Amino acid sequence: MKVIVGVAFSRAKGDLKKLNLEASADVQTFIDEEKPDVVVHCAAERRPDVVEKSPENAKKLNVQVPGLLADLTNDRGILLIYISTDYVFDGTKPPYDVRDKANPLNTYGQTKYDGELEVKKFNSSAIILRVPILYGATEYNGESAVNALIDSVKNVKDTSMDDYAIRYPTNVADIARVIKDLTLKVRQEKVFISGILHFSGEEKYTKYEMCKTIAQILGTSVDHLKPVSEAPNDGTVRPYNCHLSNRCLHGIGIDTRCVKFSDWMQNWLKQ
Numbered sequence: 001m002k003v004i005v006g007v008a009f010s011r012a013k014g015d016l017k018k019l020n021l022e023a024s025a026d027v028q029t030f031i032d033e034e035k036p037d038v039v040v041h042c043a044a045e046r047r048p049d050v051v052e053k054s055p056e057n058a059k060k061l062n063v064q065v066p067g068l069l070a071d072l073t074n075d076r077g078i079l080l081i082y083i084s085t086d087y088v089f090d091g092t093k094p095p096y097d098v099r100d101k102a103n104p105l106n107t108y109g110q111t112k113y114d115g116e117l118e119v120k121k122f123n124s125s126a127i128i129l130r131v132p133i134l135y136g137a138t139e140y141n142g143e144s145a146v147n148a149l150i151d152s153v154k155n156v157k158d159t160s161m162d163d164y165a166i167r168y169p170t171n172v173a174d175i176a177r178v179i180k181d182l183t184l185k186v187r188q189e190k191v192f193i194s195g196i197l198h199f200s201g202e203e204k205y206t207k208y209e210m211c212k213t214i215a216q217i218l219g220t221s222v223d224h225l226k227p228v229s230e231a232p233n234d235g236t237v238r239p240y241n242c243h244l245s246n247r248c249l250h251g252i253g254i255d256t257r258c259v260k261f262s263d264w265m266q267n268w269l270k271q
Contacts, residue, residue, distance in 0.1 A: 021061065022061065039073050051106070058107070062115050063114045066118050067115070070121070074125070079183065095244065097198070098195070127197060129178070131200065135147050135261075137268070158224050158226065166204050166240065168200045171264055178255075208222075208225065214265060
């Protein structure tokens, strides 16, 4: 199997090759030159507030690009794994199985769901992997909505913190492992896998509870954070609890165990 080739655009450096995913001719040339066995598409405009303000720009990356990649990979017999989100659900009836009907509450969730439809339209053999809120090793904390809470804890300025919505923070290293295991099953074990799959950690937190865990590790206080236990009545609407069921991954023999949130954060904050 070929060595992994990573791509980036605005932050392309080191081993990452620069590629504008919105430039279809460049994407086709890149794929034809690299001749990958598998394409993992995880780029997206992931910030719901940004998507609400600039939906047309977000659709280019969240809808059109998945369709392009699905078309190109289908024509070339390449396995496509498209990373989607738990925000395709409205958060009212968890846990969500892969057969449950999508009902996104905000434009971000809708664009990701529309991206799924594009993938299905152009490549029926593709895998769509829905995942929840992510965290892990980052260059700066703002790369992840979870890692960003580290800054919220360290900044002693009084501010409100969500203590309402339930989240299931999942480490990107665990997601990478699941993607690798899926790839090996399809390419080496010749197991036919396609369609929608869910992967999620099982530890549930509100953002305020995550802040308390981080503060405990840092030996500091969260007295400056005001927990808000009611649903927000302004800003971009977000679902209450989109817990994803790992049932289908279990069924095909994929290990869904995850690193414990507090353990990983303990090691990360020591660095």
